[in-house]
Each structure stands twice: as C-alpha cells, then as structure tokens.
Amino acid sequence: MPVAPAALTLHELREQIAAGALDPRALLRDLLERISRLNPSLRAYIAVDPERVLAQLEARLQHGPRGPLFGIPITVKDNLCVSGEETACGSQILSGFRPPYHATVVERLLQAGAVVIPRANMDEFAFGSSTETSAFGPTRNPWDPARVPGGSSGGSAAAVAADVAIAALGTDTGGSIRQPASFCGVVGLKPTYGRVSRYGLIAFASSLDQAGPLTKDVTDCALLLSVIAGQDARDSTSAPMPVPDYLAALSEPVKGLRVGVPALPSDGLDPQVAAALEEAQRVLERLGMRPVPVELPHIRHAVETYYIIATAEASSNLARYDGVRYGWRATALPAGPARGGGIDASSAQRGLLPMYLQTRAQGFGAEAVRRILLGTYVLSRGYYDAYYLQGMKVRTLMKRDFDAALAQCDALLLPTAPTPAFRLGEKLADPLQMYLSDIYTISANLAGVPAMSVPCGLSREGLPIGLQLIGAPFQEAMLLRVARAYEQATDWHRRRPALAAAGTAR
Amino acid sequence: MTAYEPVIGLEVHVQLATASKLFCGCPTTFGAAPNSQTCPVCLGLPGTLPVLNQRAFELGIRTAVALECRVAEVMKFDRKQYFYPDLPKGYQISQYDRPLAHDGHLDVAGGEAVKRIRIRRAHLEEDAGKLLHDPNEPFSYVDFNRAGIPLLEIVTEPDLRLPEDAYAYLVELKAILRALGVSNCNMEEGSLRCDANVSLRPSGAAELGAKVEIKNLNSFKAVKDALAFEMDRQRRVLERGEAVAQETRLWNARAQTTEPMRSKEEASDYRYFPEPDLVPFHIEAAAVERARRELPELPARHRQRLVEAYGLSAYDAGVLAQFRPLGALFEQTVAHYPKPKPVVNWIMGDLLGYLNGRSQDPETLVFQPAWLVHLLEAIERGEISGKTAKALFVEALERQRDPQELMQGRDVRQIVDAGELERLVDVVVSEHQKSVADYQKGKANALMFLVGKCMERSQGKANPQQLKSILQRKLAEPREAVS
Amino acid sequence: MSVVTPAEVRAVAWLARIDVPEDRLPQVAAQLDDILAYVRKLQAIPTQSVEPTSHVLPLSNVTRADQPVPPLPAEQAVRLAPDQRGHLVRVPKVVDVG
Structure with a gap:
C-alpha cells in the first residue's frame, strides 16, 4: 500500500512535487482530511479553515513562487503573525486579532512557495511547558492522549508527530521548541539568537525568543531552517551573518568531532532518560566522535535566571494588551468598587481604569497573570538590583560557561527534558515543577546559542525521549551534521505514534 | 522675614526634523487626518519591532555637540513603563542611564551678566499619541499620529533663578536649535514643549526645597508667567509657616494660575529596563568631532x-x-x-x-x-x-x-521738479487761505498742515522737504503776488 | 520565610493594571513567594565584578535610513480596535490625569 502523502517528509514531498509525481492538491487534501479527523481529539490546531487553505494553494499554484517549498503546507504556531488570519497567541485577550502584516518567517515560507497553515496550538503567550495554558484547550500528546505534548509549541510538535502537519514552525524562549519535540518524538531546532528574524513573532521575552523548525527528520529541519534564516531589516537584533548551506552540511563527516558531555544537576532526571543519553553517546562514539568532559557550572542556576529575565521582559511585552487598539476588551465591569490595589474607588467605578483592570484580569489566563505579576515585581523599585540586574549578571556567567565549554568541543550533548511527557494536569497546580521541566533547555536561550532536540529512544511506557545538541553561536550546520549522522545510525525518528498510524499506512 | 531664593530647572522636548518617525517609516507631517500616519510598529501591534532612525540619531548628536555636551561613547535605549491610552506599547522607548549626551551648558544673557546654564542630559525618546476629550461624553478618543515622533529631551540642572532666566534660556535654545536645523521648534504644533520645575529655599541655603513641576506650558511667556506665579504662591505658603507639597501642577493660562494636577494615587514606578528590541549604539569620537566641525x-x-x-x-x-x-x-x-x-x-x-x-x-x-x-x-x-x-x-x-x-509702469516716482512743485503749492495755498493767514499770524503748525495737504494732493509723491521750503518762501512774499 | 506580602501583590497588580480581588491576594502572594524563594538562590552568586548581559549578540548601531513609507490607511488602523468612532480609537473616559 502506498504511503499517504501527509506521512511523507518535507524533502520527500519536495522531490515528488518537483518530479511531477505528486499533485500538491492531493497532498493538501490528504492533510486536511487527517486534520478534520484527528484534530478534534488532538487539538494540535486551534482552528483550521480548509477553504482558506485550499484557496491559498490555488493562488500559489497559479502565480506563486516555485521556491524550495512549492505547494507544501507548513504549519505555524499561533504566535507567528499571518496577515489577515486570526493570530491570538493562544490567548483570549488577542481573540479576533487579525494582523495586517506577515511575520518575516511567514513571509519567507510564502516566498519559498509554501502554503501556510496558521494557528498551531500553544501555551498562552508561550507561558508553559505543556500547552495546557492555551485559552483554546490543551493539545494531547499523539503518543498517549492522557499526556501533554510539551510546550509551549505543543501544537506544532504534536501536529508533526501525528502527521497532521508536514513540518511546522514553533518558537523557543526557554525550550518551547525542543521540549515538545522531545515529548512528541520529532526534531526541533532553536536557532542562535539573531539567526532568524523575530519580526511578527508575538514577543514573550525579546532577548530570548527565536522561531525555529519542528520536523519529521533532520533533513527537513535543515531545509526549513535554510528558508527562514537570515538578516531582516525590520529586526534590529537579527544578525548580519551569511546563511550557510545547511543541506550540504548534512553530508559532512562527523568522524573526529568532539562531543562535550557536561556534568549536570541530576535531581529530577529520569533514569530512562539518563540511560537513553548514555546510549546516544555510545552511538556518537561509534561514529568516530570523541567525548570530552566539560563544565557548565552555572547551568544549575538557569531556571532562576530565566524566570527573572523572561518574566520581566514578558511583563513589559504584555503591557500592550490593554483593550485599547486591538484584541479583546472587557465590557462586563464589576458593579462595586474595583479592586487591584490603591485605586480611588470613585474613579475606579467608571472610565478607563476598570476597563484596563478587567480586560487584563479576564483576558489573561492564570499563568500569564502569574508571570506578569512576577515580572512586574522583579522590575519594581527596590527589587531591580537584587533580581533583574543580578539575573543579567548571572546570564553573563552562563554565557561565559558556554563560550568556554564550546571552545573545547564541537557540540554539547545533554538531555532535552528531564523526563518523557508527563500527564495532563500533573504539574499544572505546581508552577515551579512545571518550570523545572525546562531545566536543560533554558540555558541555551540565556546564552543565545543554537540547540536542537533529536529523538533518541522510547521509554518503557512507549514515550519518546529526546537528546539535545548545543553548539557555538551560528553553528547550526554543525548541530545538523551531528544530528543527521546520529539519525542515520538509529531509527528513532522513524517511529510513529499509534494515533498517526491509525490514519496512515506506513 | 526670610528671603527666599527660587531654584528653577527646565525640561524641553524637541521634535527632531526627520521625514519619518523614530522607530518606523511613518511620515511625520503635521496636521494629517487622525490615525492616517500609523503603522503596525508605532501602533504597538504584536510582534512588531523598532529600528532606529539614523537621521534622528545624527540630529541628536549635532544638538548635543552644539550644547557643549559630552556625547556618550555608548548609548542604549530603555523602556519607561506606564499605562495610558495614548501610549501604544504600555511603555515608551526612552533612555535612562545611558543617554545620548550629558553635562553640557548653554550661556544666556541674564540682565547684566552672562549666565551659564548647565545641561544635565539630552536623550532620544518617542512621543506618545494624542488624547481627545469631549466633556459631554463618557469617552475619550485617541489619535496615534504623534506616537513614535522623534523627540530629544533636554534637561537643565537647577541653575536658573528667575522666570526671566528661564525665558532667556528658552529663547536662546530655540535659536540654537533652529540654527542647527534640527527642529522647526513650533510650539503650536507641539514640536517644542517645556515643563518647568521650581522650588524655593531660604537664601543661602544649600539644600533644595520641595520641587513643584509645572506642565501645560504652551508658550515661553507661559513659562515665565507660571514660574512667577508659582514662586509667589510658594513664598506665601512658606510665609504662612506651611510646607510646599511636592507635586505636579498645571498652568491655567486663562486664570493665570497653577492648579494641582489630580495627584496620582501612588507614586509612579516606571520600572525602566534595557530595551531588548534595540541594540546598543557606539558613538565614535571621530563622529562627534565631525559633527562639531560641521556645526553652523x-x-x-x-x-x-x-x-x-x-x-x-x-x-x-x-x-x-x-x-x-x-x-x-x-x-x-x-x-x-x-x-x-x-x-x-x-x-x-x-x-x-x-x-x-x-x-x-x-x-x-x-x-x-x-x-x-x-x-x-x-x-x-x-x-x-x-x-x-x-x-x-x-x-x-x-x-x-x-x-x-x-x-515699473507706475507713477510712483517722487516729484522733485521745482516747477511742478510750485504749481502744486499754488493750488493748495489758494484753497486754504485761512491756514495761510494763520501761518502769517505766527501759527507755525499751519505750515505743516499745508505741507500735508500738498502731499495728499500729490498722492504722497512730492518731496516734503522741497515743499516746505517752497511754502516758506511763498508765504513770506507779499500776498498780492499770489494770484 | 515569606517575602511577598498581600500588600505588595496589590501594589504590583496595580502597576500591571490587573484586577486581583482582595480575597485572592494572600493566595497569589503565597504563589509568588514560592517562586521567588526559589529564584532568590541566585542572590548568593558573587557577581560584583560581572557586567550584566542584556544582549547576547555583539551587535550595535543598527539603524534605518530616514525614508518615509506609506502608513496604514486610517480605517485599517482603527478597525482593529474594539471600539472606535470615525477614524479615532474610542476608550472609556480618562478620569485620572496622566
């Protein structure tokens, strides 16, 4: 039985379409059919409008650029602006918002000929590691619907894993691409800070956010990265570095490369994950790579540092959601004196203040409120030096750690997440435990270095485990090269969840 | 009775003369229709990012150099956070601890001597939009055309002592800014705005009194008047043995008084932090030197x-x-x-x-x-x-x-021809015999009246000096000769 | 040891313009306290001679030319707002000044 088009990889589809062996319409119809069948239970997408997507393909086929992604649907997370399409960042407060502009990464997908499918589900404003904080309901893990897909790009990862996306874009502020990639058994890459434009990426923490690919294999990852990477005049923080040929890098030999193995805080590390990592290291050694012990002394403080810097920036970035210029505005205002601190009751009962207070209290979910309050606190008078300034200084130390470690090796090998996917609701009531699930991913964002997650095993419960490779700034090609060699030596990336198999012979 | 000495500082916001806004490409044309000069960036739409206008940066440096400031080797931008409907992002991109320039001065003529007013700092920031109120409606309206307009804020040290000093400082600053071509300095259009702060202290005291900030100053005269009023008000408060409240007051130009602004329930906490969407800016000594050489x-x-x-x-x-x-x-x-x-x-x-x-x-x-x-x-x-x-x-x-x-082609040339003037005088004298008689009786004024009549008749073209001498001569002659 | 008081939560919620009902203040304070107690471990790291990092990239002086580009049509800019009249964005009356 032939493989259904939606189950193919990006690079396979690209070849088939280019050879005229596959009609992009057949591909899109197959994909939309799977979405309509699987998405109601999976909720990888907040919503998909098949008519609009089909119309987009027709437009592309008639006069679209015949770029490297010609006719191929690419799924994008709900925090990447697609002009004219609702883009709500998983939040009630942005519901109904249709940006009049494309995110630069979306524009690049379109220029490459892709059909963009918007609205992959996500934690509200990317605040979370489970996609449970989405205002539109949680995404399920395709490997076990009782478990989370990780987050915040859980919708993108689950969609790719369940073959309801060919490939997807996510965003990563503290692990939001890599951790869900690990939980869903797909490949995910967070580029170097500045490698990919942030224009049109709805900001969580501006100094940490990067968009990147979530794909079925490493080749797809290289392909998608080469489309979205590069300087953008609209983003002052995008780097003027040339974009190397990532696809060509895949076939470079890895023999003789050094893999850095850091000593890590192991509290909370699942023994199955530790074992999978050790096995992965042996695979790399068999491929001729040489393990090098390295130190990352400040990585144990990554979570603390991150939760200061990320919440501080988030509290500021989310101030614009005030019900004035776009998005949602509360109309039901409390009859009694408004509360919220120190407000003169007479003025608070009418006018602007209750609109602000209620729009933001009702429009944001609990985790967003928590992070805004935390971020406001660490920036407020009297606390700035002890928290935010200290956070930025420790960030300096962490960056130095990475500089030193990466001077001794070509890539670092770490777990992506301390455990396989956890159960829905398991950590929702304990924010700190949720934050700790990002313990191994956060430091790459703080140091601004590229990092990717690659499937490297399955737990006894049949849940995917991911390994993480971290490289020096702008050394994505090195990560892809190592990951590709590892992938060729193993078959973890070929494993598909039962859910996906149910719809596809493979 | 204690003599008090006023201590005055000024904060001036200058709109820099750029074609586009500080962080986006929107035009800066004054008086455009509401919300017709906005874009996703200056409206603060999600995901949009600022990119600094190179010309605004250069105009800032030029101004700083003209004000003898020390231009920063590294400047950066910070977010100043507060909520207001005219502030699209919930923060203003401004500069906090690394401003464009600091420690300059401006010399103004104050009375006899020249006074040196120190400039504490000058920094770049974006303007906010404009709120419109209708007293009969429970709504306010927002026009975002001004949001993102480039401003240079120039802050003095509290070196001014008199309202007249403040006035002189502003006049001189405006002249400099216009000479530099960095701003049109039009107060009606809001391209030059001033806030003043003033406190009184017993003469000779070193420490400063409670500072009152005055806003809503729409002209240089308003600055002078408001400071004079406020100094007087504070003096009376102190003389009653009361304390001056540290507050912000608004100038009411119609009543010529300052009025307390509705005090904020809580002291503001702007939570400044480095703007992560912009990178730092290095200013080379050579660039400063070049700006200095190119000063007009x-x-x-x-x-x-x-x-x-x-x-x-x-x-x-x-x-x-x-x-x-x-x-x-x-x-x-x-x-x-x-x-x-x-x-x-x-x-x-x-x-x-x-x-x-x-x-x-x-x-x-x-x-x-x-x-x-x-x-x-x-x-x-x-x-x-x-x-x-x-x-x-x-x-x-x-x-x-x-x-x-x-x-050209108009009969505006002066009548200097003696014959023509003689004829003119003869006509006027014959028509004003009473004045001639008055003059001859010794009324000197009558002569000027007659000159005036001659001028009138010549439509202003006669030469008055010549007329006067002709008249004097003719009226001195025996009357019979006039016929 | 608790460091965040309900009064501080009230003040921070006001700065962030988020209504937190009085009866919820202690609970929110306790949550923030948990997280801050964890985060405060950072303060033990000696950083006296360390420069803060706000940008990981060594980029500087990124500017654009002073070239105006066509703005959004007013109706498009204003249409995004939850409430508008004509080409103005409408909000409940600003009672407080500044």
Whole structure:
C-alpha cells in the first residue's frame, strides 16, 4: 500500500512535487482530511479553515513562487503573525486579532512557495511547558492522549508527530521548541539568537525568543531552517551573518568531532532518560566522535535566571494588551468598587481604569497573570538590583560557561527534558515543577546559542525521549551534521505514534 | 522675614526634523487626518519591532555637540513603563542611564551678566499619541499620529533663578536649535514643549526645597508667567509657616494660575529596563568631532560677529541672530548695499513691525535681499519718497515681488521738479487761505498742515522737504503776488 | 520565610493594571513567594565584578535610513480596535490625569 502523502517528509514531498509525481492538491487534501479527523481529539490546531487553505494553494499554484517549498503546507504556531488570519497567541485577550502584516518567517515560507497553515496550538503567550495554558484547550500528546505534548509549541510538535502537519514552525524562549519535540518524538531546532528574524513573532521575552523548525527528520529541519534564516531589516537584533548551506552540511563527516558531555544537576532526571543519553553517546562514539568532559557550572542556576529575565521582559511585552487598539476588551465591569490595589474607588467605578483592570484580569489566563505579576515585581523599585540586574549578571556567567565549554568541543550533548511527557494536569497546580521541566533547555536561550532536540529512544511506557545538541553561536550546520549522522545510525525518528498510524499506512 | 531664593530647572522636548518617525517609516507631517500616519510598529501591534532612525540619531548628536555636551561613547535605549491610552506599547522607548549626551551648558544673557546654564542630559525618546476629550461624553478618543515622533529631551540642572532666566534660556535654545536645523521648534504644533520645575529655599541655603513641576506650558511667556506665579504662591505658603507639597501642577493660562494636577494615587514606578528590541549604539569620537566641525555658526557667535563687523547694537544683533532669516536678509543685503545702518533700521523697524502686526513668525519670512537692495537704492537716488518706499515694502512682502518691478509702469516716482512743485503749492495755498493767514499770524503748525495737504494732493509723491521750503518762501512774499 | 506580602501583590497588580480581588491576594502572594524563594538562590552568586548581559549578540548601531513609507490607511488602523468612532480609537473616559 502506498504511503499517504501527509506521512511523507518535507524533502520527500519536495522531490515528488518537483518530479511531477505528486499533485500538491492531493497532498493538501490528504492533510486536511487527517486534520478534520484527528484534530478534534488532538487539538494540535486551534482552528483550521480548509477553504482558506485550499484557496491559498490555488493562488500559489497559479502565480506563486516555485521556491524550495512549492505547494507544501507548513504549519505555524499561533504566535507567528499571518496577515489577515486570526493570530491570538493562544490567548483570549488577542481573540479576533487579525494582523495586517506577515511575520518575516511567514513571509519567507510564502516566498519559498509554501502554503501556510496558521494557528498551531500553544501555551498562552508561550507561558508553559505543556500547552495546557492555551485559552483554546490543551493539545494531547499523539503518543498517549492522557499526556501533554510539551510546550509551549505543543501544537506544532504534536501536529508533526501525528502527521497532521508536514513540518511546522514553533518558537523557543526557554525550550518551547525542543521540549515538545522531545515529548512528541520529532526534531526541533532553536536557532542562535539573531539567526532568524523575530519580526511578527508575538514577543514573550525579546532577548530570548527565536522561531525555529519542528520536523519529521533532520533533513527537513535543515531545509526549513535554510528558508527562514537570515538578516531582516525590520529586526534590529537579527544578525548580519551569511546563511550557510545547511543541506550540504548534512553530508559532512562527523568522524573526529568532539562531543562535550557536561556534568549536570541530576535531581529530577529520569533514569530512562539518563540511560537513553548514555546510549546516544555510545552511538556518537561509534561514529568516530570523541567525548570530552566539560563544565557548565552555572547551568544549575538557569531556571532562576530565566524566570527573572523572561518574566520581566514578558511583563513589559504584555503591557500592550490593554483593550485599547486591538484584541479583546472587557465590557462586563464589576458593579462595586474595583479592586487591584490603591485605586480611588470613585474613579475606579467608571472610565478607563476598570476597563484596563478587567480586560487584563479576564483576558489573561492564570499563568500569564502569574508571570506578569512576577515580572512586574522583579522590575519594581527596590527589587531591580537584587533580581533583574543580578539575573543579567548571572546570564553573563552562563554565557561565559558556554563560550568556554564550546571552545573545547564541537557540540554539547545533554538531555532535552528531564523526563518523557508527563500527564495532563500533573504539574499544572505546581508552577515551579512545571518550570523545572525546562531545566536543560533554558540555558541555551540565556546564552543565545543554537540547540536542537533529536529523538533518541522510547521509554518503557512507549514515550519518546529526546537528546539535545548545543553548539557555538551560528553553528547550526554543525548541530545538523551531528544530528543527521546520529539519525542515520538509529531509527528513532522513524517511529510513529499509534494515533498517526491509525490514519496512515506506513 | 526670610528671603527666599527660587531654584528653577527646565525640561524641553524637541521634535527632531526627520521625514519619518523614530522607530518606523511613518511620515511625520503635521496636521494629517487622525490615525492616517500609523503603522503596525508605532501602533504597538504584536510582534512588531523598532529600528532606529539614523537621521534622528545624527540630529541628536549635532544638538548635543552644539550644547557643549559630552556625547556618550555608548548609548542604549530603555523602556519607561506606564499605562495610558495614548501610549501604544504600555511603555515608551526612552533612555535612562545611558543617554545620548550629558553635562553640557548653554550661556544666556541674564540682565547684566552672562549666565551659564548647565545641561544635565539630552536623550532620544518617542512621543506618545494624542488624547481627545469631549466633556459631554463618557469617552475619550485617541489619535496615534504623534506616537513614535522623534523627540530629544533636554534637561537643565537647577541653575536658573528667575522666570526671566528661564525665558532667556528658552529663547536662546530655540535659536540654537533652529540654527542647527534640527527642529522647526513650533510650539503650536507641539514640536517644542517645556515643563518647568521650581522650588524655593531660604537664601543661602544649600539644600533644595520641595520641587513643584509645572506642565501645560504652551508658550515661553507661559513659562515665565507660571514660574512667577508659582514662586509667589510658594513664598506665601512658606510665609504662612506651611510646607510646599511636592507635586505636579498645571498652568491655567486663562486664570493665570497653577492648579494641582489630580495627584496620582501612588507614586509612579516606571520600572525602566534595557530595551531588548534595540541594540546598543557606539558613538565614535571621530563622529562627534565631525559633527562639531560641521556645526553652523551658532547664535552667540553670530551676535558677536554682527556687532564687530557691522557695528550693530547688541540689541539689534541679538534679534538678527535669534531669527536666521532676519540675520541672513541683513547680511546679504549689506553685501550689495554696504550701509548697515539703514539696512538694519528697515529690518528692525518696518519688517519686524509688519511681522508683529500679522503675528507672523520671523522664521517663516520669505523676502529676497535683492528686493531690499533695490528699494534702498531707489530711496538713495531720490526716486521714491520714504512714504512710497514703505508702501512698496509692504506690497513687496505681501505679493512676493521685487519693489523695482512693482514701480515699473507706475507713477510712483517722487516729484522733485521745482516747477511742478510750485504749481502744486499754488493750488493748495489758494484753497486754504485761512491756514495761510494763520501761518502769517505766527501759527507755525499751519505750515505743516499745508505741507500735508500738498502731499495728499500729490498722492504722497512730492518731496516734503522741497515743499516746505517752497511754502516758506511763498508765504513770506507779499500776498498780492499770489494770484 | 515569606517575602511577598498581600500588600505588595496589590501594589504590583496595580502597576500591571490587573484586577486581583482582595480575597485572592494572600493566595497569589503565597504563589509568588514560592517562586521567588526559589529564584532568590541566585542572590548568593558573587557577581560584583560581572557586567550584566542584556544582549547576547555583539551587535550595535543598527539603524534605518530616514525614508518615509506609506502608513496604514486610517480605517485599517482603527478597525482593529474594539471600539472606535470615525477614524479615532474610542476608550472609556480618562478620569485620572496622566
């Protein structure tokens, strides 16, 4: 039985379409059919409008650029602006918002000929590691619907894993691409800070956010990265570095490369994950790579540092959601004196203040409120030096750690997440435990270095485990090269969840 | 009774003369229809990012250099956070601890001596939008056209002591900014705005009293008046033995009073932190040096040169240096008509009088130096009377035409022909026998009346000096001779 | 040891313009306290001679030319707002000044 088009990889589809062996319409119809069948239970997408997507393909086929992604649907997370399409960042407060502009990464997908499918589900404003904080309901893990897909790009990862996306874009502020990639058994890459434009990426923490690919294999990852990477005049923080040929890098030999193995805080590390990592290291050694012990002394403080810097920036970035210029505005205002601190009751009962207070209290979910309050606190008078300034200084130390470690090796090998996917609701009531699930991913964002997650095993419960490779700034090609060699030596990336198999012979 | 000394500081916001906004490409045209000059960036739409306008950066450096500031080697931007409907992002991109420039000064003439006013800092920031209120409605309205307009905020040290000092500082600063071409400094359009703060302390005391910030100052005169009022108010508070409240007050120009602004329930906490969407900016010493070399002549130097080179009075030089177009008109006219005295008199008298009469800003003057040269030459050649010259000057201003051109084909030439004047006098004398009699009885005024009548009859073209002597001669003759 | 008081939560919620009902203040304070207690471990790291990092990239002086580009049409800019009249964005009356 032939493989259904939606189950193919990006690079396979690209070849088939280019050879005229596959009609992009057949591909899109197959994909939309799977979405309509699987998405109601999976909720990888907040919503998909098949008519609009089909119309987009027709437009592309008639006069679209015949770029490297010609006719191929690419799924994008709900925090990447697609002009004219609702883009709500998983939040009630942005519901109904249709940006009049494309995110630069979306524009690049379109220029490459892709059909963009918007609205992959996500934690509200990317605040979370489970996609449970989405205002539109949680995404399920395709490997076990009782478990989370990780987050915040859980919708993108689950969609790719369940073959309801060919490939997807996510965003990563503290692990939001890599951790869900690990939980869903797909490949995910967070580029170097500045490698990919942030224009049109709805900001969580501006100094940490990067968009990147979530794909079925490493080749797809290289392909998608080469489309979205590069300087953008609209983003002052995008780097003027040339974009190397990532696809060509895949076939470079890895023999003789050094893999850095850091000593890590192991509290909370699942023994199955530790074992999978050790096995992965042996695979790399068999491929001729040489393990090098390295130190990352400040990585144990990554979570603390991150939760200061990320919440501080988030509290500021989310101030614009005030019900004035776009998005949602509360109309039901409390009859009694408004509360919220120190407000003169007479003025608070009418006018602007209750609109602000209620729009933001009702429009944001609990985790967003928590992070805004935390971020406001660490920036407020009297606390700035002890928290935010200290956070930025420790960030300096962490960056130095990475500089030193990466001077001794070509890539670092770490777990992506301390455990396989956890159960829905398991950590929702304990924010700190949720934050700790990002313990191994956060430091790459703080140091601004590229990092990717690659499937490297399955737990006894049949849940995917991911390994993480971290490289020096702008050394994505090195990560892809190592990951590709590892992938060729193993078959973890070929494993598909039962859910996906149910719809596809493979 | 204790004598009090006022301590005054000023914060001036200058709109930099750029074609596009500080962080986006929206045009900066004044007076556009509401919300017609906005884009996703200046509306603070999600995911959008700022990119600094290179020209605003350069104009900032130019200003800093002219104010003798130390230009930062590294400047950065910070977010100043507060909620207000005209502030799209919930923060203003401004500069906190690494401003563009600091520690400069500006010298102003205050009374006899020159006073040096220290500039504490100058920094770049974006403007907010504009709120409109309708007193009859439970709504406010927002126009975001101004959101993102580039501003340079220039803050003095509390070195000013008198409202007049503040006024003089503002006049000098405005002249400098205009000389630099960094701003049109139009207060009506909001491109120059000033907040003042003032406190009183017992004379000789070192520490400062409670500071009152005054806002809503719409003109330099308002700054002066508001400071004078506020000093007086604070003095009376202190003399009652009470304490001056540290607060922000609004100037009410109609009532000529300051009024307390509704105090915020809680002291503001702007939670400044480095703007992560913008990178730091290094300013090389060479760039500062280049900006210094490229500075135009500043008003102080210009004044000095006008006095030394043309022998102008300090006052005239001051006015000409304050308004570039007047200074330029003077110097270019003198280049072709090298008599500074009459030239400056025309500019200071007729031209300024004309402009003041129409409340026209001298900065907007359009007048060719050649026109004034032609006018002055015609007077000198005796071709036109002073009165005609004045009329022609106004006409030239109004019609934007060369007076020489206006004179052509028109009978405006002065009547100097003795025979013609004699005939004119004869007619007037015959018509005003009573005045002739009065004059002959010794009423000197009657002569001037007759001259006036002659001028009237000649439509201002007769030469009054000649008329006067003809009349004197004729009226001294025996009456019979007049027939 | 608790460091965040309900009064501080009230003040921070006001700065962030988020209504937190009085009866919820202690609970929110306790949550923030948990997280801050964890985060405060950072303060033990000696950083006296360490420069803060706010940008990981060594980029500087990124500017654009002063070229105006066509703005959004007013109706498009204003249409995004939850409430508008004509080409103005409408909000409940601003009672407080500044």
